[in-house]
Amino acid sequence: MNILLSILFVLFPPENKIKINNPWMRPSSEKMATALYFVIENQSEKADTLFQVDSDLAEKVEIHETYSEGDMMGMRKVDFVVIGGKSLFELKPGAHHIMLMKLKKNINDGDKGEFVLHFKQAGEIKITAMAKK
Amino acid sequence: MTKIFSILLTITFLLSISCKEKLPLDKDLTKKSYNLIDQDNNEVVFPEIIKGHIIVMGFIYTHCPDICPMTTHNMYLIEKELKNEGITNVKFVALSFDPDRDTPDVLKKFAEVRELDFKSWTLLTGEKTTVNDLLKRFDVKAIKTDESIDEDGNSEYSMMHTDRISLVDENSILRKNYKGSTINIEEIVKDIKILED
Numbered sequence: 001m002n003i004l005l006s007i008l009f010v011l012f013p014p015e016n017k018i019k020i021n022n023p024w025m026r027p028s029s030e031k032m033a034t035a036l037y038f039v040i041e042n043q044s045e046k047a048d049t050l051f052q053v054d055s056d057l058a059e060k061v062e063i064h065e066t067y068s069e070g071d072m073m074g075m076r077k078v079d080f081v082v083i084g085g086k087s088l089f090e091l092k093p094g095a096h097h098i099m100l101m102k103l104k105k106n107i108n109d110g111d112k113g114e115f116v117l118h119f120k121q122a123g124e125i126k127i128t129a130m131a132k133k
Numbered sequence: 134m135t136k137i138f139s140i141l142l143t144i145t146f147l148l149s150i151s152c153k154e155k156l157p158l159d160k161d162l163t164k165k166s167y168n169l170i171d172q173d174n175n176e177v178v179f180p181e182i183i184k185g186h187i188i189v190m191g192f193i194y195t196h197c198p199d200i201c202p203m204t205t206h207n208m209y210l211i212e213k214e215l216k217n218e219g220i221t222n223v224k225f226v227a228l229s230f231d232p233d234r235d236t237p238d239v240l241k242k243f244a245e246v247r248e249l250d251f252k253s254w255t256l257l258t259g260e261k262t263t264v265n266d267l268l269k270r271f272d273v274k275a276i277k278t279d280e281s282i283d284e285d286g287n288s289e290y291s292m293m294h295t296d297r298i299s300l301v302d303e304n305s306i307l308r309k310n311y312k313g314s315t316i317n318i319e320e321i322v323k324d325i326k327i328l329e330d
Binding site for chain 2: 026027028029030032033034035064066068069071072073074075076077093094097099100101106107108109133
């Protein structure tokens with residue numbers, strides 16, 4: 001039965017219901033930090049959760065949110081973000097973002113980086129983001 | 134003739150009031166001097182280094198991944214727009230409120246990777262007490278958050294800070310503050326034109 005399911009999985013892979021649109025990151029220099037942004041489009045009826053992001057570009061990668069208190073701005077780590085069924089979730093400047101800490105090399109305008117996004121339902125999704133100002 | 138002269142005088146007076154309303158601040162920065170260091174490790178004195186120029190001044194720390202790069206990028210866009218309009222007497226200054234980590238070398242790399250032009254840009258750091266004094270002059274606050282020690286024993290932290298770009302006139306008078314990360318580029322360019330007139 002398992003073999004049959006595996007064959008079916010290979011022949012007819014399930015369509016990924018999570019789409020990642022417009023990934024980009026800001027240029028930054030080695031040992032410093034930068035942010036990765038993208039739009040998550042959940043085409044499924046069910047909610048999904050982004051809980052981890054991996055990349056070889058940085059020593060540490062975390063999901064963060066920017067928040068304000070009066071005229072002060074701060075940033076804090078969040079464990080996950082939930083993307084409702086049939087909805088969009090935008091990681092964008094001044095809001096949620098993927099924080100890349102202790103970059104292993106300079107990221108210049110036009111450079112590309114690869115990332116693996118981990119979702120509870122959709123599993124691993126690989127993306128490539130370009131650096132732009 | 135006297136009547137026409139009076140009307141013109143009144144219009145001029147009203148226009149000058151209207152300009153002042155658009156630039157609400159009038160804080161003289163020349164009353165105290167601050168010894169700082171620029172991105173090339175030169176000792177500089179603020180506000181002497183900005184004298185005679187209109188200044189767009191941003192407040193940043195280089196470990197910031199989101200807000201401060203937005204502020205820096207907005208300053209870059211302001212510079213681009215001013216160039217398009219043929220306005221050249223404007224300088225750009227970024228003061229770090231994290232002098233412990235933002236050494237001149239770090240500031241220089243931060244600027245280089247963003248292709249900032251050192252002919253018009255100066256990045257400043259300095260002794261912590263001096264920097265904090267100058268930040269107070271601009272009513273900018275910055276506090277460490279989420280501090281921890283990494284595997285190499287280095288302090289790691291974020292900063293909660295005022296989101297600010299300031300406009301300073303040629304006489305080193307602070308004239309207006311804006312939210313750095315979401316500043317309206319058209320608005321500040323318009324304000325700079327008022328200062329130029």
